[in-house]
Amino acid sequence: MAYLMMEKNRAKRNELLAAKIIKGLESRNMTGYHVHTAKEALEKALELIPEGGSVTHGGSASIAEIGLVKAIQKGNYNYIDRYAAPDKHAAELEAYDADVYLGSTNAITDDGILVNIDGNSNRVSAYAYGPKKVVLIVGMNKVTSDVDSALKRARNEAAVINVQRFGIDTPCAKTGSCMDCKSPDTICCQFLITRYSRHAGRIHVILVDEPLGF
Ligand code: SF4
Numbered sequence: 001m002a003y004l005m006m007e008k009n010r011a012k013r014n015e016l017l018a019a020k021i022i023k024g025l026e027s028r029n030m031t032g033y034h035v036h037t038a039k040e041a042l043e044k045a046l047e048l049i050p051e052g053g054s055v056t057h058g059g060s061a062s063i064a065e066i067g068l069v070k071a072i073q074k075g076n077y078n079y080i081d082r083y084a085a086p087d088k089h090a091a092e093l094e095a096y097d098a099d100v101y102l103g104s105t106n107a108i109t110d111d112g113i114l115v116n117i118d119g120n121s122n123r124v125s126a127y128a129y130g131p132k133k134v135v136l137i138v139g140m141n142k143v144t145s146d147v148d149s150a151l152k153r154a155r156n157e158a159a160v161i162n163v164q165r166f167g168i169d170t171p172c173a174k175t176g177s178c179m180d181c182k183s184p185d186t187i188c189c190q191f192l193i194t195r196y197s198r199h200a201g202r203i204h205v206i207l208v209d210e211p212l213g214f
Helices: 002-027 038-048 061-065 068-074 088-095 122-128 147-166 171-175
Strands: 031-035 054-057 100-103 107-109 114-118 133-139 190-194 203-208
Touching: 002 031, 002 203, 031 038, 038 068, 038 133, 038 203, 054 088, 061 068, 061 100, 061 133, 068 100, 088 122, 100 122, 107 147, 114 122, 114 147, 122 190, 147 171, 147 190
Parallel strands: 031 203, 054 100, 100 133, 133 203
Antiparallel strands: 107 114, 114 190
């Protein structure tokens, strides 16, 4: 009973918070949506991706978790697969001309600012410029109150889990928190703060109640 009440309160909180984020996104020339489940997130994402178009993505656990990568691979799309491409760099360059680029964000503020960090930086550069449409799947677990806390989340949570996931030898892999390293293997080379989109209709953010990514 107490659990059900807690979940009801969480749902109410998410409704209110998502409405605030969506309003913030709109004020920044971006578009937001709020769904409850991974299944609904997949349906909404597929609505936004025109069949026959070229689609690719950066590294993102969230898009895999909702089944979006598999759906694109199986569907009627021109899927640019940089992992399978003989020339990965060429595939990453091709992504800048894609119809749709998929991904998530390392953090989002409650007024709609996106914060991302990247090592190779193909992902943040494509978010910033190139693909005609960017569709981001974002669990409500990634919402923070301001840019400072978003950067802290990106560095102390997302980045640390990522280096552990890929077995990268950085100080945070041993300490569990960011040590502000300049290791050759650092995945924190470029920081992208998206506070406004020059192009209306380009960036779409699907907020999901189910926790996704990290
Ligand atoms: S220790 Fe280095 S790689 Fe790890 S989060 Fe900090 S800057 Fe990034």
